[in-house]
Each structure stands twice: as C-alpha cells, then as structure tokens.
Amino acid sequence: MIIEPKIRGFICTTAHPTGCATNVQRQIDHVVIKGPIPSDRKRVLVLGCSTGYGLASRIVTTFGSGADTVGVSFEREPGEAKPASAGWYNNRAFENRARAAGAKAVTIEGDAFSDAVKAETIEAIKSTLGQVDLIVYSLASPVRTDPKDGVTYRSAIKPYGSAVTSKTLNTGTGEVSEISVEPASEEEAQATVKVMGGEDWELWIKALSEAGVLADDFTTLNYTYLGSELTWPIYHKGTLGKAKGDLDRAAAAIRAAHGDNSAHVVALKAVVTQASSAIPVVPLYGTLLIKVEDEMGLSEGPIQQIDRLFRDKLQGVIVLDDASRVRVDDWELSNAMQAELKKRWAVLNTENLADLADLPKYREEFLKLFGFSVGGVDYSKDVDPRVVE
Numbered sequence: 111m112i113i114e115p116k117i118r119g120f121i122c123t124t125a126h127p128t129g130c131a132t133n134v135q136r137q138i139d140h141v142v143i144k145g146p147i148p149s150d151r152k153r154v155l156v157l158g159c160s161t162g163y164g165l166a167s168r169i170v171t172t173f174g175s176g177a178d179t180v181g182v183s184f185e186r187e188p189g190e191a192k193p194a195s196a197g198w199y200n201n202r203a204f205e206n207r208a209r210a211a212g213a214k215a216v217t218i219e220g221d222a223f224s225d226a227v228k229a230e231t232i233e234a235i236k237s238t239l240g241q242v243d244l245i246v247y248s249l250a251s252p253v254r255t256d257p258k259d260g261v262t263y264r265s266a267i268k269p270y271g272s273a274v275t276s277k278t279l280n281t282g283t284g285e286v287s288e289i290s291v292e293p294a295s296e297e298e299a300q301a302t303v304k305v306m307g308g309e310d311w312e313l314w315i316k317a318l319s320e321a322g323v324l325a326d327d328f329t330t331l332n333y334t335y336l337g338s339e340l341t342w343p344i345y346h347k348g349t350l351g352k353a354k355g356d357l358d359r360a361a362a363a364i365r366a367a368h369g370d371n372s373a374h375v376v377a378l379k380a381v382v383t384q385a386s387s388a389i390p391v392v393p394l395y396g397t398l399l400i401k402v403e404d405e406m407g408l409s410e411g412p413i414q415q416i417d418r419l420f421r422d423k424l425q426g427v428i429v430l431d432d433a434s435r436v437r438v439d440d441w442e443l444s445n446a447m448q449a450e451l452k453k454r455w456a457v458l459n460t461e462n463l464a465d466l467a468d469l470p471k472y473r474e475e476f477l478k479l480f481g482f483s484v485g486g487v488d489y490s491k492d493v494d495p496r497v498v499e
C-alpha cells in the first residue's frame with residue numbers, strides 16, 4: 111500500500127516503515143561516526159524505548175557503548191492494510207540493526223505501568239542480560255492505571271494556582287494567537303503527578319531490586335524538562351512541572367536506599383516529539399528555538415542530546431546542579447540563546463512568524479517522527495505495512 115500522513119490535531123495516525131527505519135539508521139550513523147563511548151554499563155533497560163529520548167538512549171548505549179538492551183514501550187501492531195505506530199516500526203528497525211551488530215535486543219510492548227509488564231520485563235532481563243547496570247526511564251504518557259487499586263489517572267497540562275494567558279501557535283495554519291488556560295484543580299494536579307511523577311519509577315526500581323536483577327552499582331536516569339521562563343507558566347510552574355518536581359523527590363528516595371550514584375534526574379532540552387507537540391505554548395517556543403539554534407550553530411535533536419549526555423556529561427566525575435540533576439539543557443538555557451528567544455517572543459505575531467521562527471522545519475520534524483518527510487525515501491513505492499527493513 112501507499113502510506114500517507116493523516117494528521118489529527120497534534121498526532122499523526124499513520125506511520126511509514128521505510129521512513130521510520132531510515133530515521134533509526136540515521137540516528138545510529140550519528141553515534142557511530144562520533145566513535146565509541148567508554149562505559150561499563152553494558153546491560154541496559156530502557157522504559158519508553160520506541161521514540162524520542164528513549165529511542166535515542168537505546169541507540170546511544172547500544173551503538174556507542176556496545177550495550178545489550180531490553181526495551182519497553184506501548185505500540186500498535188500493523189495490519190495487512192493498516193500501518194503500525196511509528197514506535198513499532200522503530201523498535202523493529204532498531205532490533206534488526208542491533209542484532210546485526212552483535213548486540214542483544216529484546217523489546218516488550220505493553221503497559222509499563224502494569225505489574226504484568228514489569229514481571230515480563232524481569233523475566234526478559236533474567237534470560238537475556240542476567241542483571242541491569244543502567245535503567246533509563248523515558249516514559250511520556252497522558253494516562254496511568256495504578257496497579258495497586260486499578261484507578262486510572264489522566265494528566266492535565268494546565269497552569270497551577272492561577273490562569274495563564276500566553277501566545278500560542280496553531281501549527282496547522284501558522285496563526286499566532288493568545289490563549290488563556292484556566293488553572294488545574296487540585297485533583298487534576300494530583301492526577302498529573304500520579305501519571306508523570308516519580309511513583310512508577312520507584313515501583314520499577316523496587317520490582318527490579320526484589321527480583322535480584324539490579325547490579326550492585328546500578329544507575330537509573332529519568333528525564334525532565336525545566337525549560338525557559340517563556341514556557342514556565344504553562345510547564346515548569348504548571349501541573350507538568352509539579353509532576354517533574356516529584357522526580358527529584360523519587361530520585362532522592364532511590365539514592366537513600368541504593369547509594370549516591372544510583373539515581374539522577376537529567377534535564378534535557380526541548381525537542382519535537384509526540385509528547386511535546388501536545389503541550390500548549392510549547393510548539394510556538396519550539397519553532398523559535400529551532401530557528402535560533404540553527405543561527406547559532408547549536409541545533410540538537412534527541413540523538414545529539416543523548417549522545418552528548420553519555421559522551422560528555424556521564425563520564426568521569428558527574429557534575430550535578432544544586433538539585434542533584436545532570437544538565438544537558440545548558441545550550442538551550444544559555445544567556446545568549448534565552449536573550450535572543452525572549453527578544454523575538456515579545457514581538458512575535460502571525461505576520462513575522464516566518465522571519466523570526468521556523469515553522470516549516472518544525473512541521474518537517476513533526477512528520478519525521480512518523481517516518482514522513484525523510485530525505486531519500488520513495489513515498490510513491492508500494493510497501494507492506496507489516497515489513498520493516
């Protein structure tokens with residue numbers, strides 16, 4: 111069949127197997143060309159392994175440091191005439207290439223919040239890796255069912271405390287407008303912490319520890335976004351920021367139980383992913399950031415960020431901020447970049463968007479998440495949606 115993008119709101123409901131495989135290959139190439147990354151952590155578990163920062167982490171540890179991996183993600187399988195989710199194609203493309211390179215790669219597709227998937231993952235670790243030295247927690251989900259009581263929580267991406275009025279962008283039409291977002295109720299804020307906070311991270315570490323599959327000197331990483339003052343009202347000071355603040359609490363609890371080096375929250379830069387495109391205000395900030403980064407020669411997508419994390423930031427003595435976080439958002443939050451972003455944000459409107467920001471590149475990055483708009487792929491070619499190279 112010929113597969114074309116079908117965009118609904120901020121998601122694309124189709125994905126292209128060849129485009130996704132090409133994306134995976136290009137990310138691998140980025141790491142391989144830069145050369146090996148020394149690391150003793152050769153047995154890695156990646157939670158949220160199929161797209162964005164999780165996929166980049168699996169690629170960097172496998173192709174940079176020669177690690178074997180178990181990955182967990184939530185995917186839609188293909189049908190005879192129905193494309194799979196992009197993550198399903200990415201997982202298959204990754205496994206094919208990892209195994210061809212001599213690395214073990216086992217992927218579990220299911221709900222990482224459930225006890226059943228935790229148990230299945232532990233069995234996979236026992237049979238393929240024995241134990242794990244590194245656990246990367248990179249789940250991004252709008253919903254979580256608590257395995258203890260079966261209650262389902264939905265995150266609400268809203269301000270906390272008071273309403274926020276901000277510029278925002280309709281990425282479909284290119285229109286810049288003002289939105290007012292009402293603050294979350296206390297119940298919505300708590301639900302967001304339940305979904306995106308540290309509780310499930312701690313449950314994973316507890317389950318892995320009790321099953322005896324954690325190496326003595328294991329480390330676990332969890333990714334956060336602090337971001338620019340421009341997005342603070344909706345993000346850092348909103349419900350998501352509250353949930354992310356709970357990661358710092360969880361990291362401290364894991365360190366108290368397992369030692370100083372056992373858990374780090376890592377602050378990463380804003381990139382275009384399925385998760386970030388759903389957050390109000392963030393896509394407008396993203397279109398500005400893409401342009402300013404390009405002009406400053408500091409462009410980074412997920413693979414460049416995660417490569418820099420493992421190649422530079424996690425080598426030798428790890429430098430932590432005053433909240434014990436590893437910072438890879440240093441370029442984005444540099445004074446020079448923020449000053450330029452703030453200057454443009456103040457005057458940004460629909461008419462000058464094309465000069466000050468880069469919506470075409472944002473749209474291209476968004477389509478690439480689903481394997482579309484990838485250079486070198488012949489989209490007029492008939493493909494079997496069940497087959498990935």
Ligand code: NAD
Pocket residue numbers: 157158159160161162163164182183184185197220221222223247248249250251333334335336377378379380381382383384385386
């Ligand atoms: P993403 O949407 O690209 O990836 C999310 C991953 O989680 C996918 O592999 C998906 O399959 C998996 N997942 C979702 N629900 C699941 C479930 N119930 N069970 C199993 N797997 C599930 O997201 P991303 O942007 O790469 O975000 C990953 C982490 O990085 C998040 O913690 C996010 O807050 C953080 N982060 C993102 C940005 C950004 O700009 N995108 C910036 C800094 C930090």
